[in-house]
Amino acid sequence: MTNVSRVGRKHAPALGLALWLTLALLPAAGRADLATKAPEQPALVALPPQSPDVPWPTQAWPRAEIGPGVDPLALESAVETLFSWVGRGDVPDTRALLVIRQGQVVFERYAEGFGPESRFHTWSMAKSFTNALAGILVERGELALDDAARVPEWQEPDDPRSAVTLRHLLNMTSGVDNADSSGGEPDTGGFVASLLFGVGATDVNAFAADRPLIHPPGTRWAYSTGSSMLVAGIIGRAVAEDAEGRRAFIRSALLDPIGARNTIFEFDRAGQFLGGSHIYASARDFARFGLLYLRDGLWEDQRLLPEGWVDFSRTRAPADNNGNHGAHFWLNLPPQEHQFVLLPGGPTSVFEANGNAGQYVIIVPTHDMVIVRLGEMHSTSWNELNTALAKLLEVFPASGG
């Protein structure tokens, strides 16, 4: 290290770090009421098209009044609840709340110190962005869901991991021992902590790949940031040789077409984007991303995601121990072990990107809505947040209602 100039510091050592980190990164693991087998997923609800009278938000978000059928007092009460939890630093845990209805902003509020230009951390919502980039390459014919996952370390014919496909990785059913709660090396309390911030952080792909198969691919679900990193690596290697080239692809293929100009992907030292955990974006860009999925992968006159890709993303991954994970998106279906209830009492058609510390992009086909909630979870809990967001959604009538 050279040329080090000091500007500020905090003090004192800390122990038991990795265990804390692992528990914090797992999105509400173990909060589900357990069921032996998940019930059948209801038929997918049709995704609402963009009204020809509403401009796409590629340049700027159109705005509209909340409209008839919404009780302003009920809305105020739901919003106040979300902003009522004040965390460390005397800042509300909810830093941004954005409601999109029928393609238009009907509500937008930020905590003091934050605004429309503020960038927020995705945490695991990054996985859903990685899903989009995989879809774009499938649409272009450069990747196929049921081809062997192009992980260089798995390509020997006698390597059992050569049976793992891109579909398995997106469904988190690869069977590879790289789930967030796996032991990992060194034994510091969890694989994901080592992957993101420990010995794996300089080359997340190599670290996530260097694990054995412990279940036949496609048979067991396990939440795996490592799998998302591997998908990001497959995408990165398919499009460019280095981080600059990969960044250019992400911009031209996904971010620029939807007008997400305030979104930054982070890359590791090996030049791969951290597609399982580290993207920063404004609330309005997150809403653009949600709208892309609400509109079935269409944007203006362009199909960005293959036909059927959003349905694949919001269809429950086929594994007996999976209740409500699709393909890098969560579904409002009964959870299984190590999963959680999304919006209690909300429509089963809801699907969402979800990240540590209460990051949400909630897509509601029945209401033609996207809800973005960003911030921290210093003084609240997943259950409280989920319930408050369900109350917010209840304020709005379903489309046509």
Next chain:
Amino acid sequence: MKRKWMRIVQIVLIALVVLGVFAYQDLRAQASIGAGYVAHQVCSCVFVAERSYESCLPDLMPIMSQIRSEVVDIDGHSGIRGWVPFLSDRVAVHRPDLGCALD
């Protein structure tokens, strides 16, 4: 009798040393993750989210917020150093448009 006690003391001391080595290695690994977490998260908060260093610290998990950190300049690149004295020292460096990366 004295030789027997000496033998027991020797075994206990060896066991304590072995346990100490394992405990130290585990402590170092945990400190490395903690220092890496602080370095990366504060780096991204300051240079990607463009918030003040001071405003970023309360967002760290409470147990992590006690790890030392400072803004550094490394060969013209801004970054954040996170460290636990005698155990671990990590740096995350910011590169424009590519975010922060741990060394």
